[in-house]
Amino acid sequence: MAELLLALGTLNREAPYFQGARGDGLSVWGFDEEALTFRRLAQYPQVENPTFLSITPDGRRIYANSEVADWKEGLVTAFAFDPPTGRLDYLNTQPTLGSIAAHNMISRDGRRLFVANYTVGSGGPDQSFVVYDLRADGALSPAVASVAHQGSGPNPDRQERSHAHSATEVIGGGRVIVADLGTDRLVTYAIGPDGAPSRLAESPTAPGAGPRHVALHPGGRLVFVINELDSTVTAFALDPVGGGLTALDHQPALPPGAADSHCSDLQISPDGRFLYAGNRGHDSIAVFAVEEDGRLTPQGHTPCGGRTPRNLALTPSGRHLLVANQNSDRVTVLARDAATGALTDTGAALEIGTPMCVKFAAG
Template sequence: MTDRVRGTARHLIFTGTYEPQDRPSIYTYIFDAARERLEPGPVYTGIAHPSFLAVDARSQRLFAVSETVTEGHVVSFHYHPQTGELSEISSQPTGGTEPCHLSVDETGRWLLAVNYRTGSVCLYPIDSNGAIQPMRQQIVHDGQSVHVERQESSHPHAIFPIPGTPLWLVPDLGADRLYVYELDTDMGQLSRKSITNTAPGTGPRHVAFHPASPWMYVVNELASSVTRYAFDPLTGELTSFETTPAVPESYRGDNTTADIHIEDDGSFLFVSNRGHDSIAEYRVEEDGTLSPIGWTPSGGQVPRNFAILPGTPYLLVANQASNNLVLMRQSDDGKLKESGIDRTVPSPVCIQAIRMDTAIAPQ
C-alpha cells in the first residue's frame, strides 16, 4: 500500500456549523497540498446554524441554509477568492423549518433548497448581483414510513442536480422516496418527473453520481447502506440495483450514515458512518458495483460530512460531536489514513472545498 502523490493543488475550504447567530458559525481554511498544511482563514458571525453550504465558484458566491426550528432562511454571500472572507448579500425565508440542504443550478440563476422538518422543496431566483429573490415556487411533499421517530412525515434531506440533465433528485428520508424534478430555467418552474419508492425504513439521504455512467449511489441513513440506481436522463425514471452495507457485518452498535462522495475518475467511493464513526471505502468496479475495501476511523465522533479535495489524495472530515476537522490521506488502493492534521471547529456539519487557480510548488 503506497500513498498517492500529494499534488500541488490549493483549496479554499468553507465549513458550516450548528453554532448560534451570535457566535462564529462559518469557518474558512486554506489547504496547501504540496506542504500538507491546513491554515485557518476568516470566520463569519451572523447566521444561525449554517448546516449546509453551496458554492458558485464562477461568481465567487457562497450560499447557506439557516437551519432553525422557527422559520428557516437561505443566505447568499460574496467570498474573496484568495482569503475566503465573506460579505453577506441577501437572505430569504424558506417558508418552513429546518432547511438542511441547498444547491445552485449551473447557470447560477436559480437556488434550490429543502425544508427537512416541514417537508418542502423551494425554488428561488438569483439576480446578477447574487441577491436571492423572493421564493418563486414551493412544493410540499407528503407521506410517511415505518420508523416511528424519524419517518412520521415527509423529510426531504437534499436536492442534487443530476449531471448533464435538467433533472434534480430529492431523497425524502421520511417518506422512503426518491423524487425527480425537472427545472425549467427560463420559466423558473419545477415539474415532477418520477417518484421511486425505496425499501421501508431505508431513509435515503444523500447521493453521489458516477462521472462516466448513468449510475447514482444513494446513501441510506436509517439502513446504513448504499443503493445503486440507473437513471434515465429523459424520463427521470430510476432503476435500482444492488444494496451494499456501509458498516462491517460484525458491527452491532447503533449507526446512521450521513455523507457520500465518489472520486472524479469514478474509481473509489466513500461513505461516513455516525456511531461506527468511520469512513467506509469502496472500489467502484467496471459494472458499477461496489467492493468494500475497509473502514477507517474518522478521527472523532459523528462524522457528518466530508469532502474529497480534487487534484490531491486528501479527504477532509467534519466530526460534529467531537468538534474537529480531520485530514485524511488516500493510498493508491483507496485506503485512508489520518495525516496527523486535526483542527478544532465547533459542531462542524458541512464542508465545501473550492480548488484555487494558483498552486504553490513544494520547497
C-alpha cells in the same frame, strides 16, 4: 501550489437533536494540500447554525442554510467572498418556506439555488423543495417555485411524515433528485425555464432505508444514495429522459455486528471509481469500489479521526478526504490512494467547534 478555498459551517446555536453548539458560524479557510495546513481567511459569526453550504467554483459566492429547531422556516443566506483580500460580505437572506433547512445546491449553469427542507411538525409553509434564482451580484431572489411532499414510512419515530433531506441536480443538468428520508422515495423533477419543478418520476428505496444524500457518477448514468436509517448505500441506474432510477446494488455501510450508528454523507472520487460513506456512531468511513456495471464492492472501513462524521469533502485533486467530526470539534484530513481507494489518517486536522459542513471551491 496555491491554497484551496474551503468554506466551513459550524453549529453556534443549541438544538435538541445535536450534542452541543461550540462553533463560530461561517468561516473561509485556505488549505495547503502539500503542507496539510489551514489558514483562516474570513469569518462571519452572525449567521445562525450554517449546517449546510454551497460554494461557487471560483469561491466568490457562498450560500448557507440556517437550521434552527424551533423556527417554522429556515433561512438561506448569500455571501460574497473576495479571495485576493479575504473579505466576506453579507448579500441577503431568504426564508426557505419550510422548517429544518437541510441541504442546498447551486445549479450547474450557476443560475439557481435548490434547497431541501427536512420539515417537522405542522404549521408554516411546509415546503419540501424550493428553487431560487441567483441575481447578477450573487444575491438570492425570493423563492420562484416550491413543492411539498406527502407520505410516511415504516419507522414511526423518523418516518412519521415526509422529510426531504437533499436536492441534487444530475450531471447533465435540468433534473433534480430529491431524497426523501421520511417516505423512502427519490423524487426526480424537471426544472422548467422559469425554475418551476415538474415531477418526472418517483423511485423507491428499501422500506425504512431513509435516503439522505446522493452522489453522482461523473459519467452521468449512475446515482448512489446513502440511507441514514438502515445504514446502507444503494446504486441506481438513471434514466436520463424519464428520470426514473433502477436499483442495481444495495450494500451495508457498517461491518457485521455494528449497531447504534446512522449514515451521514456520501462522496465519490473524481474518477468515479470509489465511494466514501460516513457512519455516525461507528465513527468510520466505509469505502466501496464502483464496478463498471454500477455494482459496489466493499473495501473496508477507516476510522474517521473523531466522533460523529457528519459531512465529507474530497479535495478537487482527490488526494485527500476531509471529515467534519461534529462531536469531537475536529476536521480530520485523510490521505486517499487513487489506485486502491484506501484512506489513511495523516494526523493533520483543524480543531474547530462543532463542524457541520465542509465545501471546497472547485477552482
